[in-house]
Amino acid sequence: MAMLLGRKEEVPMVVAGDRYQGLDRRDGIGATPTSHELRHAAILIALAVVWIGAGLVAANAIALRDAATLASRMIAASGTLGLVAGGTALLRWRLNGTAPAWWSGCALLLIGAAVLATASPEIPRWEATTVTAAAFTVALLLFVKSLYTPDVDASIPFLKAALFTTIALVITFVGSIAITNAGYSMILELAIAAGYASCALLFIQNRHEKSDLIWLAPCLIALGSASLISALLDTGLGFLGYTTFLCFALSSATVGEIWSVTTIAAANRSTARDAQLDHAQAEERLQHVEEARAKQLHEARSSVTAIAGGMRMLVDVQADSRISSAVAAELDRLNELLTRGNSHVDHMIGRFALAECLTPVLELCAAAGWQVSWNLDSEALVYGRPAGVAQIIHGLISNARRHAVGSPVAVRTYVNGERLHVVVEDRGPGIPQAERERIFDPGVRLSKVADGDGLGLAIAREIANEMLAELWVEPRTGGGTSFVLALKQSVASTRHDAELPLWRAAT
Numbered sequence: 001m002a003m004l005l006g007r008k009e010e011v012p013m014v015v016a017g018d019r020y021q022g023l024d025r026r027d028g029i030g031a032t033p034t035s036h037e038l039r040h041a042a043i044l045i046a047l048a049v050v051w052i053g054a055g056l057v058a059a060n061a062i063a064l065r066d067a068a069t070l071a072s073r074m075i076a077a078s079g080t081l082g083l084v085a086g087g088t089a090l091l092r093w094r095l096n097g098t099a100p101a102w103w104s105g106c107a108l109l110l111i112g113a114a115v116l117a118t119a120s121p122e123i124p125r126w127e128a129t130t131v132t133a134a135a136f137t138v139a140l141l142l143f144v145k146s147l148y149t150p151d152v153d154a155s156i157p158f159l160k161a162a163l164f165t166t167i168a169l170v171i172t173f174v175g176s177i178a179i180t181n182a183g184y185s186m187i188l189e190l191a192i193a194a195g196y197a198s199c200a201l202l203f204i205q206n207r208h209e210k211s212d213l214i215w216l217a218p219c220l221i222a223l224g225s226a227s228l229i230s231a232l233l234d235t236g237l238g239f240l241g242y243t244t245f246l247c248f249a250l251s252s253a254t255v256g257e258i259w260s261v262t263t264i265a266a267a268n269r270s271t272a273r274d275a276q277l278d279h280a281q282a283e284e285r286l287q288h289v290e291e292a293r294a295k296q297l298h299e300a301r302s303s304v305t306a307i308a309g310g311m312r313m314l315v316d317v318q319a320d321s322r323i324s325s326a327v328a329a330e331l332d333r334l335n336e337l338l339t340r341g342n343s344h345v346d347h348m349i350g351r352f353a354l355a356e357c358l359t360p361v362l363e364l365c366a367a368a369g370w371q372v373s374w375n376l377d378s379e380a381l382v383y384g385r386p387a388g389v390a391q392i393i394h395g396l397i398s399n400a401r402r403h404a405v406g407s408p409v410a411v412r413t414y415v416n417g418e419r420l421h422v423v424v425e426d427r428g429p430g431i432p433q434a435e436r437e438r439i440f441d442p443g444v445r446l447s448k449v450a451d452g453d454g455l456g457l458a459i460a461r462e463i464a465n466e467m468l469a470e471l472w473v474e475p476r477t478g479g480g481t482s483f484v485l486a487l488k489q490s491v492a493s494t495r496h497d498a499e500l501p502l503w504r505a506a507t
Contacts, residue, residue, distance in 0.1 A: 215256020
């Protein structure tokens with residue numbers, strides 16, 4: 001069937017050197033329409049001419065009544081094929097959004113419905129001619145529309161198309177009745193045949209722009225031949241010829257559309273398989289990365305544990321071991337981060353002494369030469385994760401050093417209701433009121449001079465939210481900036497009370 005429809009695959013042309021290496025256009029785009037399409041069109045036209053000649057010579061070979069009875073089932077089958085072809089074309093339009101398939105599908109549905117409506121041999125000849133002439137005329141307009149519409153048209157006006165089709169049907173039906181009553185039905189059918197032949201020629205000349213409509217040329221030629229035979233032969237043989245060519249036309253459309261949908265389905269399956277394969281390969285690569293990351297974390301944890309053990313030995317042998325203790329505490333915090341894989345989500349939080357959590361961090365900052373002072377409530381017990389609170393405060397101090405250059409940084413605590421507020425404040429330029437919430441968005445940097453990627457404050461707020469805490473910024477009295485971390489305070493009399501509740505951080 002593909003040979004009959006004139007389908008030709010274009011193959012890449014391999015040329016040595018720097019010559020053109022694209023598609024072989026010698027019998028492709030730009031070639032004159034003298035090969036497959038015209039050859040098949042000529043065969044169909046020749047068959048129609050032979051049929052007409054045989055009908056003229058043997059006009060009474062088959063009685064009109066006998067031919068009508070014989071061909072009624074073929075007409076019903078042809079109408080059914082037209083509906084199937086039209087529905088399949090609309091399905092193809094739905095699958096890949098090809099606009100020409102919408103218009104050609106509507107044309108085939110219209111022809112199929114008209115043919116089915118006139119399939120009964122009880123219908124008078126002039127009524128059948130009127131209905132089919134109107135349907136063929138409007139379908140011809142829709143076929144022309146399918147030739148000149150873009151391949152992709154996301155704005156098909158459905159209501160306008162339905163209104164246009166309805167108005168065109170009414171006009172052509174009234175015109176067909178007038179022409180038939182005037183005795184010019186032959187001229188009407190000859191005009192329809194000429195219209196379909198012209199449309200077929202237009203498609204043949206532009207066949208490479210509408211490669212998905214490979215069935216259209218033989219369908220148009222066969223429909224035109226059916227109208228031509230019906231116009232010239234008012235005999236039983238003419239009626240059988242009309243039926244035969246009509247059946248061939250709609251059969252070629254059905255086969256072509258089913259073939260196109262099958263091709264699209266195969267392509268979609270291939271795409272799905274490729275996507276599934278890519279997904280599997282991505283998961284495999286991710287698994288390799290996770291395994292490598294797990295090995296690196298294991299080695300890092302081992303190294304940190306060894307360093308922490310050495311620092312504790314220094315604490316035991318040195319008289320002034322505050323710095324060593326702070327380093328050991330920070331190594332413990334780093335070990336906890338490595339153990340959790342830098343994930344702060346869904347880890348148990350509980351009560352701890354704030355001063356014991358923050359003092360090692362602050363002492364190390366001071367030992368590094370940072371201008372940091374602190375005043376912490378040594379008895380305060382708060383809820384959260386010690387490592388998370390230490391990470392937030394260290395990040396806020398580092399942020400103040402970058403954006404408030406030369407300014408001392410103070411860390412203090414105070415109680416406000418059921419919350420213990422930890423404040424990190426500086427004497428820098430301050431933050432405009434309009435930016436005080438936006439700075440917590442990922443990637444936001446107010447200063448283009450200072451280093452950073454704009455993620456520190458976003459991460460700090462995320463950690464605070466996971467611990468059911470709050471983090472915000474406000475202006476400092478006398479100038480500067482104050483970052484406030486509000487932690488839920490514990491009011492129990494003993495820190496080691498095992499009955500205190502624990503809860504999970506909100507995700």
